[in-house]
Amino acid sequence: QKEVEQNSGPLSVPEGAIASLNCTYSDRGSQSFFWYRQYSGKSPELIMFIYSNGDKEDGRFTAQLNKASQYVSLLIRDSQPSDSATYLCAAPHFRFGKLIFGQGTELSVKP
Amino acid sequence: EAGVVQSPRYKIIEKKQPVAFWCNPISGHNTLYWYRQNLGQGPELLIRYENEEAVDDSQLPKDRFSAERLKGVDSTLKIQPAELGDSAVYLCASSSGHLNTGELFFGEGSRLTVL
Numbered sequence: 001q002k003e004v005e006q007n008s009g010p011l012s013v014p015e016g017a018i019a020s021l022n023c024t025y026s027d028r029g030s031q032s033f034f035w036y037r038q039y040s041g042k043s044p045e046l047i048m049f050i051y052s053n054g055d056k057e058d059g060r061f062t063a064q065l066n067k068a069s070q071y072v073s074l075l076i077r078d079s080q081p082s083d084s085a086t087y088l089c090a091a092p093h094f095r096f097g098k099l100i101f102g103q104g105t106e107l108s109v110k111p
Numbered sequence: 112e113a114g115v116v117q118s119p120r121y122k123i124i125e126k127k128q129p130v131a132f133w134c135n136p137i138s139g140h141n142t143l144y145w146y147r148q149n150l151g152q153g154p155e156l157l158i159r160y161e162n163e164e165a166v167d168d169s170q171l172p173k174d175r176f177s178a179e180r181l182k183g184v185d186s187t188l189k190i191q192p193a194e195l196g197d198s199a200v201y202l203c204a205s206s207s208g209h210l211n212t213g214e215l216f217f218g219e220g221s222r223l224t225v226l
Contacts, residue, residue, distance in 0.1 A: 008151065043202060043217035044154065088153050098144070098167055099215060101153030 003027055006089050006102035014110050019076040021105050023089030026070065033065060033072045036088040038104065044088055048074065079109045113137070115218035117203050123224045129191035132221045136184070136205030143180060144215065145188050146202040154202055160186065193225045 006023045013019045025033070032051035036044035050056045050063040050072065062075040076083055089102040116135040124130050136143050141162050146154035157176065159167040162183035171178065175194070180186040190197055200222045204215040 004153075006153075043220050044215075045217070046214050049214075090153075098156050098159055101155070103151070103153045 004102040010106040012108045019079045021074040023072045030091040034090040035074045038086045081109045117218035127192040131189045134186045134203030140205035142206045144204040148200045198225045
């Protein structure tokens with residue numbers, strides 16, 4: 001089992017819809033989780049992080065964390081074509097001090 | 112403020128040839144990472160530096176890969192000899208060391224194609 005797993009997609013949603021991106025992790029010791037966005041041909045950039053159970057909202061983005069289920073998700077409301085990118089879930093491996101990434105979910109928002 | 116700078120952006124070489132990538136992190140960032148990203152995959156850590164010390168190189172294929180970070184600033188990643196399977200994007204990232212915020216700042220990457 002990979003330490004951080006995501007559905008690779010692609011996930012296609014119409015403009016204005018809610019896009020839901022999911023991620024599971026295996027290390028129960030992980031305390032915080034991160035969502036990076038990567039446009040095609042570009043490098044990843046951090047868009048959100050969450051470390052408490054529940055929801056964290058930032059504009060059109062909401063991160064959700066359920067530590068009991070070892071599950072973290074990212075919701076994008078009112079999806080825009082500019083949201084089309086690959087979204088990477090990541091968790092730090094504190095014992096080794098490194099950030100472990102999932103394989104990424106490709107999101108396509110159709111006008 | 113300047114971001115993480117990498118060069119070259121693109122490199123095409125034949126197998127068995129050597130190649131080197133250079134990275135200049137954000138000023139003041141003590142932690143530097145080299146990740147490799149294959150097409151359709153997430154980045155995978157190759158090596159992590161704290162200042163000039165390599166503190167995690169467990170995923171670095173040491174028979175052909177080497178890295179250095181002289182004076183705790185710039186870093187170079189070398190592959191010699193390159194193999195077809197080394198074709199990937201090599202990403203350099205830096206951080207202030209506070210892993211709990213997960214803020215790694217990535218360079219634009221160096222895309223390697225091995226023919």
